[in-house]
Amino acid sequence: MISRTTSEQISEPAIPYTLHWRSRIYALIGLSGLLVVVIIFATTLGSVHIPFATCFQVLFSPLPFLHITPPCWQTLDAATLHTIILDIRLPRVLLAGLVGAALGVAGATYQGLFRNPLADPYLLGVASGAGLGATVAFLIPFTISWMSFGAVPLFAFAGAVGAVAVVYSLARVGRTLPATTLILAGVALGSFFSSITSYLMTICGEELHGIVFWLMGGLSLTRWSEVLTVFPCVLVGTVIIYLHGRPLNVMQLDEEQAQQLGINVERVKLILLGAASLITAAAVCFTGLIGFVGIIVPHAVRLIWGPDYRFLLPLSTLVGAIFLIVADTLAHTIIPPTEIPVGVITAFCGAPFFLYLLRKRQGFAFF
Amino acid sequence: MIELKDVSLGYNRRAVLSHISLKAAPGEMLGLIGPNGSGKSTLIRGMTRIIGLFSGHILVNGRDLEDMEREELARIVATVPQSAALPGAFTAFEVVLMGRTPHLGFLRYEGRKDLDIAWQAMEATQTEYLAERRVGELSGGERQRIVIARALTQQPKVILLDEPTTYLDINHQVEALDLVRKLCLEQSLTVVVALHDLNLAAQYCDRLVMLNEGRVFTEGGPMEVLTAVNIKEVYGAEISILHHPVNGLPVALVTAGESR
Numbered sequence: 063m064i065s066r067t068t069s070e071q072i073s074e075p076a077i078p079y080t081l082h083w084r085s086r087i088y089a090l091i092g093l094s095g096l097l098v099v100v101i102i103f104a105t106t107l108g109s110v111h112i113p114f115a116t117c118f119q120v121l122f123s124p125l126p127f128l129h130i131t132p133p134c135w136q137t138l139d140a141a142t143l144h145t146i147i148l149d150i151r152l153p154r155v156l157l158a159g160l161v162g163a164a165l166g167v168a169g170a171t172y173q174g175l176f177r178n179p180l181a182d183p184y185l186l187g188v189a190s191g192a193g194l195g196a197t198v199a200f201l202i203p204f205t206i207s208w209m210s211f212g213a214v215p216l217f218a219f220a221g222a223v224g225a226v227a228v229v230y231s232l233a234r235v236g237r238t239l240p241a242t243t244l245i246l247a248g249v250a251l252g253s254f255f256s257s258i259t260s261y262l263m264t265i266c267g268e269e270l271h272g273i274v275f276w277l278m279g280g281l282s283l284t285r286w287s288e289v290l291t292v293f294p295c296v297l298v299g300t301v302i303i304y305l306h307g308r309p310l311n312v313m314q315l316d317e318e319q320a321q322q323l324g325i326n327v328e329r330v331k332l333i334l335l336g337a338a339s340l341i342t343a344a345a346v347c348f349t350g351l352i353g354f355v356g357i358i359v360p361h362a363v364r365l366i367w368g369p370d371y372r373f374l375l376p377l378s379t380l381v382g383a384i385f386l387i388v389a390d391t392l393a394h395t396i397i398p399p400t401e402i403p404v405g406v407i408t409a410f411c412g413a414p415f416f417l418y419l420l421r422k423r424q425g426f427a428f429f
Numbered sequence: 430m431i432e433l434k435d436v437s438l439g440y441n442r443r444a445v446l447s448h449i450s451l452k453a454a455p456g457e458m459l460g461l462i463g464p465n466g467s468g469k470s471t472l473i474r475g476m477t478r479i480i481g482l483f484s485g486h487i488l489v490n491g492r493d494l495e496d497m498e499r500e501e502l503a504r505i506v507a508t509v510p511q512s513a514a515l516p517g518a519f520t521a522f523e524v525v526l527m528g529r530t531p532h533l534g535f536l537r538y539e540g541r542k543d544l545d546i547a548w549q550a551m552e553a554t555q556t557e558y559l560a561e562r563r564v565g566e567l568s569g570g571e572r573q574r575i576v577i578a579r580a581l582t583q584q585p586k587v588i589l590l591d592e593p594t595t596y597l598d599i600n601h602q603v604e605a606l607d608l609v610r611k612l613c614l615e616q617s618l619t620v621v622v623a624l625h626d627l628n629l630a631a632q633y634c635d636r637l638v639m640l641n642e643g644r645v646f647t648e649g650g651p652m653e654v655l656t657a658v659n660i661k662e663v664y665g666a667e668i669s670i671l672h673h674p675v676n677g678l679p680v681a682l683v684t685a686g687e688s689r
Contacts (some may be wrong), residue, residue, distance in 0.1 A: 082565065311519075314519065315514065318474075318510065319513055324499045327497055
């Protein structure tokens with residue numbers, strides 16, 4: 063807090079800005095470190111508990127130049143450990159991280175674009191579109207596959223992207239894209255798709271179980287091919303979003319002021335909606351509809367580190383990744399061998415934490 | 430320098446303003462006056478390309494507005510909107526610093542120079558003490574001064590103000606307009622200000638443009654424009670015009686109905 067500045071300080075302006083930057087940069091570095099630790103820790107847990115140090119060695123043994131000998135542990139030889147950790151556990155942990163990161167950054171982007179604290183990555187029909195796509199895929203009587211993926215992720219992705227495209231074209235007024243129309247179109251189309259999904263579920267018979275579990279979201283049986291498909295989509299989308307941190311800050315004023323400050327608001331909206339929807343679609347098409355991450359993570363980050371989108375976006379990515387890895391690890395370890403849907407965990411753990419933050423910072427302006 | 434040539438504009442194909450021509454030169458404060466709905470705010474929104482023109486041209490430093498990128502325009506023209514919405518969670522300094530946006534391009538972050546410019550703007554508006562406060566906690570007058578500071582941070586040649594005194598106490602009204610007037614003279618800024626208060630308009634503006642029903646009713650110096658006849662015609666109000674005891678400029682006085 064600075065007091066009224068005296069004239070001597072003018073040549074050396076008492077600018078508080080850099081200080082905020084420093085704490086946020088420390089947070090970025092700290093959370094990146096924490097993410098690595100959480101990834102390693104998550105690979106230790108499962109039907110066999112493997113010590114942290116052993117996991118560390120196994121995870122880093124394939125890297126060149128480090129010359130780590132693949133270790134053995136108890137009755138497990140190096141090859142078995144390699145299979146358990148690198149082929150079974152690591153893909154699941156990494157996909158959880160990627161999906162959490164995608165939902166976190168997409169949620170922050172949507173909230174910023176709409177200046178609305180209730181916006182989340184599923185606002186524009188991505189979820190209901192993906193849900194409908196996946197349901198249809200469960201019901202088609204023949205099999206389709208592309209690049210080792212079955213029909214479900216393909217249809218879910220197509221449904222998600224298709225829903226956003228329809229919402230976008232419905233909401234467009236001339237050359238502008240009013241936020242209110244967009245939200246209303248998203249809600250309306252979402253309900254429409256959900257009603258079709260519900261109808262299909264009532265007539266689907268034995269496929270119901272699979273559909274319900276898909277809709278609740280989960281990460282079991284993740285393979286490397288899925289991680290390697292989601293990763294480029296999330297990477298490209300996230301980089302595009304990061305580049306728009308400052309325009310997104312200015313757009314928090316309102317669209318008119320942002321335009322008067324030189325921002326091409328319609329272009330920024332289009333790019334960010336496209337990028338955020340793409341990464342959300344890529345995230346949900348393999349894992350189903352994992353709720354709550356995209357709405358809670360950006361809020362928690364905003365409450366702790368402030369509203370500057372240049373930091374809010376990367377911090378939401380990291381916190382989203384950490385949060386979903388932890389939630390997924392809990393989902394399959396607390397009552398083995400039963401696997402709880404990860405969406406149950408995200409809501410059950412996330413909501414109280416969020417309410418705690420909300421109470422602690424009462425009177426805090428969100429936007 | 431900003432010049433409007435036979436401009437018509439409005440919303441949804443309905444013209445709010447037709448055939449407006451006016452000109453404001455560097456170092457000059459041009460006041461837009463007129464009753465509610467006469468199109469003062471619409472004209473200012475047209476001058477920043479928030480709404481497009483139906484016909485005519487707006488020239489900024491001799492260049493047509495339509496040929497300029499938004500960013501380029503924002504380096505020349507800054508706007509102080511009427512009751513600007515500000516994101517409450519940002520600090521006042523962060524909001525002022527947003528004025529550097531058109532100068533920064535896509536990838537550059539604010540450097541020392543930008544921070545200094547923002548800080549000087551806060552000094553000019555006497556808002557340094559607010560720097561660390563979140564704008565959601567500020568009063569209407571403080572927010573207005575922050576928005577003026579942000580406009581100065583753009584280092585513009587032209588400043589457009591849409592009723593900048595609406596939410597201010599009389600002392601802050603005078604402070605804000607004194608500041609704008611001083612900057613106008615010192616930095617040879619072109620200032621166009623829409624004002625509600627005829628007396629403030631008379632005191633601060635070199636020339637006044639009186640709008641009525643979407644057209645220029647009359648324009649000229651305060652003495653020529655602010656006459657009892659014009660005000661009766663445009664506002665439909667019975668007022669008396671006196672002369673200011675210090676500088677002789679016109680003063681509009683109302684008279685209560687029963688004593689007329």
